[in-house]
Amino acid sequence: DTGVSQDPRHKITKRGQNVTFRCDPISEHNRLYWYRQTLGQGPEFLTYFQNEAQLEKSRLLSDRFSAERPKGSFSTLEIQRTEQGDSAMYLCASSFPDPTSYNEQFFGPGTRLTVL
Amino acid sequence: AQKVTQAQTEISVVEKEDVTLDCVYETRDTTYYLFWYKQPPSGELVFLIRRNSFDEQNEISGRYSWNFQKSTSSFNFTITASQVVDSAVYFCALTTGTGTYKYIFGTGTRLKVLA
Numbered sequence: 001d002t003g004v005s006q007d008p009r010h011k012i013t014k015r016g017q018n019v020t021f022r023c024d025p026i027s028e029h030n031r032l033y034w035y036r037q038t039l040g041q042g043p044e045f046l047t048y049f050q051n052e053a054q055l056e057k058s059r060l061l062s063d064r065f066s067a068e069r070p071k072g073s074f075s076t077l078e079i080q081r082t083e084q085g086d087s088a089m090y091l092c093a094s095s096f097p098d099p100t101s102y103n104e105q106f107f108g109p110g111t112r113l114t115v116l
Numbered sequence: 117a118q119k120v121t122q123a124q125t126e127i128s129v130v131e132k133e134d135v136t137l138d139c140v141y142e143t144r145d146t147t148y149y150l151f152w153y154k155q156p157p158s159g160e161l162v163f164l165i166r167r168n169s170f171d172e173q174n175e176i177s178g179r180y181s182w183n184f185q186k187s188t189s190s191f192n193f194t195i196t197a198s199q200v201v202d203s204a205v206y207f208c209a210l211t212t213g214t215g216t217y218k219y220i221f222g223t224g225t226r227l228k229v230l231a
Binding site: 031035106 | 120122149151153158159160161163166167168207209211213215216217218219220221222223224
């Protein structure tokens with residue numbers, strides 16, 4: 001099992017540019033989550049997919065953010081017209097509904113975004 | 117509303133000391149799950165321990181132990197005989213037994229273990 005992977009690991013961009021991040025969950029996991037973590041804070045929930053359906057979006061996810069999971073496998077998170085406030089670590093996690101393991105989420109290594 | 121509070125922002129200990137990280141949570145759900153994660157400088161979240169709301173039995177796993185008390189809504193985590201490699205940021209997280217099962221994280225406690 002290869003775990004959750006994210007690409008790229010680091011991204012530096014200029015304000016106003018668009019960026020896209022990719023997350024590949026653990027293959028049998030049908031739930032996928034995106035979180036954002038700013039410096040000195042804990043991760044904050046952004047959005048949730050069950051298979052290909054996006055079932056919940058946080059108020060943190062402004063109109064400039066869009067996420068997809070086209071075939072219920074990998075997911076992408078796009079930020080349009082980036083702002084310096086978007087600088088953060090973007091974490092992806094996946095899980096499989098299993099109460100015996102407390103629906104534990106498995107996290108990827110994250111994508112660290114720096115907006116200049 | 118659900119909330120996780122980690123009041124300790126930073127803790128420094130000398131190697132081999134025991135250290136306890138505090139976590140207080142708020143939820144109205146009767147079924148919920150609590151987790152502790154470690155985040156080293158590399159940034160990846162490393163799972164440590166988990167507990168569900170129906171099991172208040174406290175356990176020890178190697179150098180890790182936890183104290184779950186529903187009466188005080190606390191889920192404290194102890195590292196025994198700390199080591200320099202334990203230096204990291206530690207997060208407590210809460211998820212409920214319904215809905216999306218999204219995690220609510222605390223703000224983290226930075227642990228520095230000095231040699």
